[in-house]
Amino acid sequence: MRQWCMMHVRTASVNRRGVRRHSRPLCRRHGDGVAFVRQSTAGDADHATCRDRQSSVPRVDFVVKAAHTHDMGKSASRMPKRSVRPGVHDRSAARRAKSAVSQASTDDRPKEDVDVAISLRTVNLNLLPVFQVLVHESNLSRAADILGMSQSAVSHALAKLRLQFRDPLFVRSGKGVEPTAKALELSTSIAQALDLVRRGVRSSTAAKSPSLGPRFHCGVTDTLDEGPVFVSTIVEALRAVSSEASPAFSYVGDSDWKKMLRLRQLDIVFDHEAASHGELESMLVEARHFSCFVRPENPLTKGEFTLERYLAATHVIMDAPDASPRSMLRVALQAAGLRRVIGARVHTHFHAALVASQSDHVGTGKSREVLFYAKQLGLRILKCPVETPPAPLYMTWLRVRTNDEGHRRLRQNFVRLWRAPLA
DSSP states (O other), X not given: OOOEEEEEEEEEXXXXXXXXXXXXXXXXXXXXXXXXXXXXXXXXXXXXXXXXXXXXXXXXXXXXXXXXXXXXXXXXXXXXXXXXXXXXOOHHHHHHHHHXXXXXXXXXXXXXXXXXXXXXXXSOTTHHHHHHHHHHXXXXXXXXXXXXXXXXXXXXXXXXXXXXXXXXXXXXXXXXXXXXXXXXXXXXXXXXXXXXXXXXXXXXXXXXXXXXXXXXXXXESXXXXXXXXXXXXXXXXXXXXXXXXXXXXXXXXTSOHHHHHHTTSOSEEEESSOOOOTTEEEEEEEEEOEEEEEOTTOGGGSSXXXXXXXXXXXXXXXXXXXXXXXXXXXXXXXXXXXXXXXXXXXXXXHHHHHHHHTSSOEEEEEHHHXXXXXXXXXXEEEEOOSOOOOXXXXXXXXXXXXXXXXXXXXXXXXXXXXXXXXX
16 A cells, blocks of 8 residues: 655744644655645644744744554654755755865865965955055045045045054045055055056057046156256147146155155156166156357357367356256366356256347257257357266156056157157
């Protein structure tokens, strides 16, 4: 005789008024291994028990009811201790299987990859752009405006960054914040990583003229270099890269312009020396020579222009206070024990050329600037009789921006225009 068994799942909840039981068969069984489904009735209540009547948490009792009592014990003994709904896996078993698969895949990877995966899992990469903007702006309010976040959100992000890197990262300074040594150290690698990400996600069909931003900050360490030739060359080089960007020139002198480059407060700096800092990169633009300029009626234009005639003449010198110690000509004259007769002191090449065009004063300057004003004011150019080493002009930028498309094209354009003959 076939055995028919039915398995019920009864849920019982206890309250002050009594016990309400609801039972629902789970599956169908035929013989020793199948249960069939039917809805239980109130008459089946005697099959359910509630062991804890003080608990209001539903309980599940498994009840076996045999249609035929023959071999009841055998059927019951072969019933599983726990019934599982067909198609639904045991969650704990699934978790153990998933863990085993994950562990197996982890074991197959190199240890370095596993370490990187574990370390990156603990880092919120969305905080890195916030960190970089804070390093650049040194102000929470401005950083919030740039990021499109509230100031409180930026403050919360900074708190998470401090926990992540175990360092204050930024300390209050005046009306803003100043990065710590640890933050400056991290800034270079993080900026490089973000730059790689930007270039990686940039579409190959992007515009061929990448934007450098609305403002391109250019620093000069010598005010004499900030003349119309230099400014017009930067403007033309920048216009060829981006029509939206405009240059902003700053005299940085002996200030910590290397730090300003690292903080992205400057985009490029022009100096007489190459930077030796590992985070910066420099390129020689030109090794400039000195030339003299006089008006055509000056007696020095007749005969040979010797060192004696040069020293005996009346000179107009460009005596910018901050730039004077940098003059190669002045250093060469002092080293040789020679002195000039100074008739006028000015601060720019333009004023020196203007004085020379209206008197018999002699002016001395760097060849490219001298040539520009000679053409504008009709001056005569003479070879400087003082032996001086060339005055180099270097441009320096942050190393992580070397491969930046817009920055790279601007540097190339500037060098090309600067080395081209003046029209």
